[in-house]
Amino acid sequence: MSDTMASSGFNLKEWIFTTDHKRIGILYLIGSIAALAVAGLMALLIRAEQFSPGMQLISNGDTYNKWLYFHGAAMILAFLIPGLTGFLANYVLPLMIGAKDVAFPRINAFSVWLFFAAIIIALLGFVVPDAPDIMWTGYPPYSVKTPGNTAFYVFTVHLLGFSSILGAVNFLVTVIYLRAPGVTWFKLNIFVWTTVAAFVIQLVFIPVLAAAVTMLLFDKYLGTHFFDPAQGGDVLLYQNLFWFYSHPAVYVIFLPAVGVLFEVISTMGKNRVFNYKAAVYAIWGIVAITGEVWVHHLYVAGMPDWIRIGQMVTTLLISVPVGLILLSLWGTLYRASITYNTAMLYAAACLFLLLVGGLTGIPLAMTVVTVHLAATAFVHAHFHFVMGLFAAFCVFTGVYYWFPKMTGRFADGKLATLSFWINMIGVNLTFWPLFIIGVDGMPRRYYDYPQFPQFESYHHLATYGAYITAVGMLGMIVNWVYSAFAGRKAPENPWGSASLEWTHCPSPPGPGNFPEDVVVSEDWSPYEYENRPSGARTATAPAE
C-alpha cells in the first residue's frame, strides 16, 4: 500500500506545488489551526484586559481594538471558513463521492495559495505601524476616518474571497460530474450536501462583500464618497452590503459543521440518518431564506420600521429548517448503538452547544427584544456559542474522526479525553456569565467599564474560563502533533463506517485515492448498517 506521507519522506517543494486534494486539505488545516492559535492568543489578551475596570495590559484603547480586529477577522475568515470548507471539504468530500480528485486540481492549489497569502497580509498587521483597528466588520465612517490601515483588511477579504469563489466552482463541478457510478444525489453523505449548500451561498454572496470592501478602499484612499453623507453618500449602505454577505456566511460555517455531526453520529451510532430527505430539503430551505434576514444585524441602525418587522418574521422562520435538521440529528441517535471515541464525545458536546447558541438566537431575532440586547455581551455570548464553541468544536470533531484516515494513526487517548473536558468546562465558564451581564446592559467591545463596576466578578469568571480553555486547546494541539507521528496505528476502517472514504480506500489514501474505480450497488448507502451490502474493499474492524 502506498503511504504518501511516510514512504517518500518529507519534501517541502512537493507540498507547496501539490495538486492532490488531500495534501491541499492538510495545508488548509495547518493554516487554519495557525490562525486559531494566534486568534486564540488575542482572545486571552482581550479577556485579561477585561478582567477588571481600568487598563490592565494596555496604555490606550488602540492596542485593544487591534486585538479585537485580529481575533474576529482571523477566527471567522481564516479559521472557521477555511477549516470547514477548505480543510474538511478538500480532504473528505472527493473521498465520500468516490472521486479520484477534484475537478480542477490546479485551481484548487491556487485557492490554498491565495489563502496563505491572505494570512500573511493579515499577519503583516502586527509589524506595520498602523494596523487596522476596525473590528472584523469595518463599518464606515470610522474605518475611513481612522489612522489605521484599512487596506490590510480589504486585501485580506479580497484574497480570501477569490479563494472561496474558486473553491466553490471547483467543488460544485466535482460533485455534479465526478460522483462514482451508483452514488446518486439522494445517497450523498449529508456532509456533501451541506458543503454544496455552503459553496452555493459563497458563490452567490461573496461578490457583494467584495464590492462593499472595495468601496471602502476607494473612500479611504482615493477620496470617493460612497459612505460619506456630507458628500451625498450613504452611511448605512456598507452595513447593508456587509451583512447581506455576512449573515449567509454564518450558514457557510453552520451547515458543514452540522454535516460533520451527521457523519460522526451515524457512524459511531451505526444508525441510518433519521428522515434523510427532510434534512436535505431543510438544508436548501436555509439557503433559500438566508438572503432575506440580514436586517437583524441592523435592528438598531435606524432602518425603516417595515423592514425591521418583515425581517423579524423571516429570521424567526429560519428556525423551521434548522429545527428539521436538528430533528434528523436527534433522530439519528434514536435506537442507535453508540460507541464512544473522542470524536463522538465532541459531537455529543456540540449538540448542547448548538442548543444554547441556537435558542439564544430566538430572542435576538425579535426586533423589539434586540432594541435592548443589541451590541451587549448577550449577543457576544450568543454568537460565540454558535461560532466559537459549536462550529469550532465541529472542526475538532472532524479532525479526531478523520485523523486515522489522514495519518493512519489514532489521536484518541488520555490526553484527547482530558483536553476535551478541559475545553468543555473552560468555554462554558467563559460565556455563561456574559449572557447574564449582557441582559443587564454590559456592552461588547469594551476594555474598560467604570460605569458598570457591578459586573467585575462576572468578568473574573469569564477570564478564568478563557485561561482554562487555553490549557485544553494546547493539550489538544500537542496531542494531534504527537499522534500524527507516534500515535497508535489504525486499521483502514477503525470506526466500522459504511461511508466510501472508509470502506474503499487505504489510510491514508495514495495518489488517485482508490486502488480500484469505485462502483456501488443499488442498495448501497453511506448510512446503511442493518442490511449492509457486500462489496466493501476490506472487512470492518470493530472500534475500540
Add this chain to the structure above:
Amino acid sequence: MNRFERLLTLSFGAVASLAAGAASASEAAGYGGGAAGSGGVSDPAAGWNHLWNEVLIDITVIGVVFGVAALYMLIRYRAKSPTAVGHGPKLKGAAAVAFALVPAAIFMADDFFLSAKGWTLWNIYRRVPPNALEIKVTGHQWYYEFDYGNGVNVVAMPGSDDYLRVPVGRPIVMRMTADDVIHSLSLPHYRVKEDIMPGRMTYIWFLPTEARKDVVTCTMFCGDNHSQMWTNIEAMPPAQFEAWLASQKKQAQGQRAVENKG
C-alpha cells in the same frame, strides 16, 4: 382528499389557529394595560421585561426538551456489543412527510406566536406619545450633547456632573444624530437603544416611572475611547426638574449676554 392532502391541511390549519390565538392573546395581555405611566401611556420598558420573561420560558422549554432527549439517548443507546448496529426507523412515504410537516408546523406556530408578540410591543416602542418632552442628542467622539431647546445645552463629558436629566412621569423622546462616526445611545435601564449616525436622524422614546439615576452608554464601536463614552441619566420629580431647567436657562441667557457684550 388523499392522506397527503389531509396531512397538509391539518398542519397548516394548526399553524393558522395557533398564530391567530397568539395574536389575540397578546392583544388581551395588553402591553398597554399594566402601564405605570401617566395619562394612559404604557411603559415600553415594563413591556420589554414582560416579553423577555415569556421568551425566556419559550426557549427554556424547547432547550430542556431537546437537551433531556439528547442526554437520554446518548446514555440509553450505547452499544451493547462491538458488532451491534442501530435500528433507527426507516421512514417512507406519508410517515416521512408527516415527520417533516408536523414539526415544521409546530416551529412555525411558535415563530408566528413570537412575531405577533414582538410586533405588538414594537408598535409601542415606535409610536411617540403626543405629550413627550423632546431632547436633541448629538454624539461626538467621545461624549454626548443633550439639547433641551431655549439655549439649554448639556455637554455630558464622561463622569462629570453635567448629565442627562429628565422628569418622572412624562414620556421623553430623543431625536438623535452624530457629527463624526456612528455611535449608539444605549439606556440599559429603559431597555432601549438606537444608533446615531452622521447625516441621519433617529429617535427613541422612553417613560421614566420613578426617580433614579442610571447609566447612559455607547454601544457602537467608535474608536479608542469607545469604552469611556458614557454619562448618567437622572429621572427627577417634575418640580425639581423644572427648577433645574430654569437654572440652566438663566445660566444660558447670562452666557449669551456676556458673549453679546464681548
